[in-house]
Structures are given as structure tokens and as C-alpha cells.
Amino acid sequence: MANTVGDGLYRVDIALAALITNPQQLDRARERFSKSPSYESHLSHNSTRSQSSEPPSEEQRRREEQKRQLIREHRASFPFNQFAAQCREEEQRIIRASENATLLDEMRLVDPKVRRLARETIEKRWVEQGIWSDKWKDAGVWRWKHEEPLVLEPDLESDLEAEDTTHPLSSSQKARTSKPRITSERRAILEREREQSRPYYQFIYQVSKERERKQNELPIGSDSPDINTRAYENVKNTWVKRRIWNRKWGMLPGMTWVHEQPLDQMLAEEMGVDTPSPVNPPDGLSWVIR
Known part of the structure; x- marks a missing residue:
């Protein structure tokens, strides 16, 4: 079972990375998943299901939904998922900054130029932060630097x-x-650079940037006594929204992301039983790229 799950996750990783690095394919996937399934298809599916087995109980539906949510949380902290999430947020920020932007504009498919600008902006931020890897452009699977072996180049x-x-x-x-x-x-320099992709260091970096942003919004010469608290809360709320905040953490993140724990182990801990994990992600890839 473990090998099957591992192979399945590997194939999903490759598919997701390909979507993010291919704007045209990403656009088509977004458009496809933004369409609601037809009533006829849904009815046919339910009819077939009802004939083949008894409908699931309320408890079964609740546990299946819990399982899907946990799987989403487990995969949300992968580099390509975090990159995609930040790109989406940057796209909306660019749209809202437009003088003629409306709510309808934010709901429509984003203009390719806006998407490209957002992607370039996030990549620059990751380069500045020291967590971007040029290997991702050619690799099928993205992994954080601290998940990779330390490569020591002779000086x-x-x-x-x-x-x-x-x-x-x-x-x-x-x-x-x-x-x-x-x-x-x-x-020491290489090891320090490698550690920057851990949750703790990324959180500290993002809080410092959020503090700078809020400070720049204040009138020249003024200060806000709670600016550090607000910067912290904003970043934490964003991480919770992205599903990358681990409920086991305290005031600050730990040193490993949620996905670094085996999925089967996470499901067993959260749901109280040994729950087999599916190979394919729920709802196709829509939860990643929408």
C-alpha cells in the first residue's frame, strides 16, 4: 500500500508542477474546473451509486469530508502549492489595485499578463528570501531546500x-x-541558506515584511504600538487560510511542514484510526489551481 501511495503522490507532484510552470495549461485547467458538472451527469452518478450500494450514513459522510480536508492540509505546504497560492493572492492584489477593478473582475479568469506579473513577483520574493530553487524549472517535483541533501561545493x-x-x-x-x-x-553559509525554507524562518521573514508594509502605510514620523502584533496576526491568519498552519504549533511555527509527516500517520492521528489514504487527490486538481 505504501508503495502505491508513494507512486501516486509522485505522479500528482509532477502533474501539479507542470501546471504551475506552464501558464497555458494552467489557464485551461482553471477554466475546466471552474465549470459546474452537469445535472444529468451528477444524477446518473448518484443513480448508479444508489443501485450498487446503500447510501453512506451521516457519520460516514462526515468522516470522508474530514479525510478530504486533512489531505488538502497535508499537501498545501508543498512548495508548488504554496507558490500557486501566493500567485493567486498576488493576482487579486494587482486586480484590486486597478482603478476600474470590480468584484466581477476578481471572479473572472485572470488576464495572462496579470498572471505572468504575479508569478514573476512571487519568484523574486522567494529569491530574495533565499528559498527559490532554479532546479524547479526543470524538475518534476518541487521540494524545499531543507528537504534535499546539503550539497557542499569545494571552495x-x-x-x-x-x-x-x-x-x-x-x-x-x-x-x-x-x-x-x-x-x-x-x-555554515550553505547550511544557513538551506534552513531558510523551514516554516519557522519563512514565518519570521514574512512577519518582518508585513511589519515593513504596515509601517510604510503610516504617516511619516508616526508609529503604531501594536504594529508587531498586527503583522504577526495577519501572517498567521494568512497561513491558516492557506491551510499551512499546523495545529500542533504554538505561538510560532516549528521546523517542519505538515507534508513532511507521512500522510497515513497524519490521518491515523487526526481521525483516531488507521485510515488508508487515496492515491488521487480529491476533486481532481481543482483544490490546487482554483
């Missing part, structure tokens, strides 16, 4: 500088004979 230049300058060999000969090594300073 040959620093190694050569540290050698005795009175060495009789020329610089070119040194380069050929010296063994590249990782300096402790370089290793």
Missing part, C-alpha cells in the same frame, strides 16, 4: 589563498596539485 579559491604563499610551485601548479575542500565558513 578551491579559498583553499589556495589559505596555503603558504612561499610555496615554490606557481599558482597554476597549485591549482593542479591542491585538493578542493570545504571551509567551515562556506559550510
